[in-house]
Amino acid sequence: MRTLEQTTQEILELATKHFKVAPGSLKAEDDFYKKLGIDSLQTLDMLSRLEDHFHIELPDYEVQGVSDFKTLAERVQARL
């Protein structure tokens, strides 16, 4: 079972790779909408990648209103 820290780290790595940002530039507290400059369609794409990576089902209503990686990791952790 992953710890919350591990989950957070994996999400940061996933976002870094997918959105092609400089390694180490994303932090758990970052607002990913602002930091990544993503729109609603890209957010849903990210959700698909999270579900695929963690082999989970994460209903999008559970991440509505979530904008930072740390809270996102908590939502993912609850589904692991």
Added chain:
Amino acid sequence: MIKEFRGKALRWEWRDGVVELTLDREPLNEIGSGMLADLEQFAGAIRSLVPATRACIITSARPAGFCAGADLKELYHGAAPLPKSKRASGVRAFLKRIHKVLNTIDEAPFITFAAVHGLCMGGGLELALTCDQIVADKMARFGFPELRLGLIPGFGGIPRLRRDVGNSFIRDLLFTGRTVKAESAHRAGLVAHLAGEGFALEVARSMAQQVTKFDPETRAAAKKFIKPIPQAELNKEIELFCKLFNRPVVMESLRRFVESDDPMKHLPLAARQPSD
């Protein structure tokens, strides 16, 4: 036979018995009057395509996905200035046109595939559901967010979905308004084949080549037998949609969606009563 067509919102190209219909309208193939007019062109061409056509693939050239659904901006801006008594009649006329088109595609006597990547929501999913088989990129997402706007899917989505999948899945999609990943849609029976990322069209082309091998008359008869048009339910859907559309909560929800800068905009905010 019209082998090639290039409209404002889509194009098609016929080659070796397979017609590929490519949706291509910014931002994400929203179905408004422009897309509907082009789909009508395609529906009108089906009869001439039939003798030489064994399969059809509907796909999208937009990177973000297959189709985001109805053009809610057009819907809102078209209905908002009208008196309440006239709003539903405009919507009803649009629904009748789109139902006619989608029924024509649904019962086309060749085998149809939707090659889906990215987002496939609302009216986009309803278009995909007219196809005999959906091939989905593993990163595709499917959903019916209409209840969040105070509506039900209006392009035949639920009656067509009921032909293919169980009620628990339908109710989950409908009542939560959530989107589901391709793998879940595959498990539920909505998606026939999963494709690797970026390969949905290639897989659909392979399937299309396979179905060209069988006798056309038998194939058409089999399709007619196992995929009837749920006409009575489709008629009821139009009536219910128009009844729901007349309520203030719908116009308010549409206004919020159109004016929203919410980063989760494609998951519209929950419909609320104006007094909330």
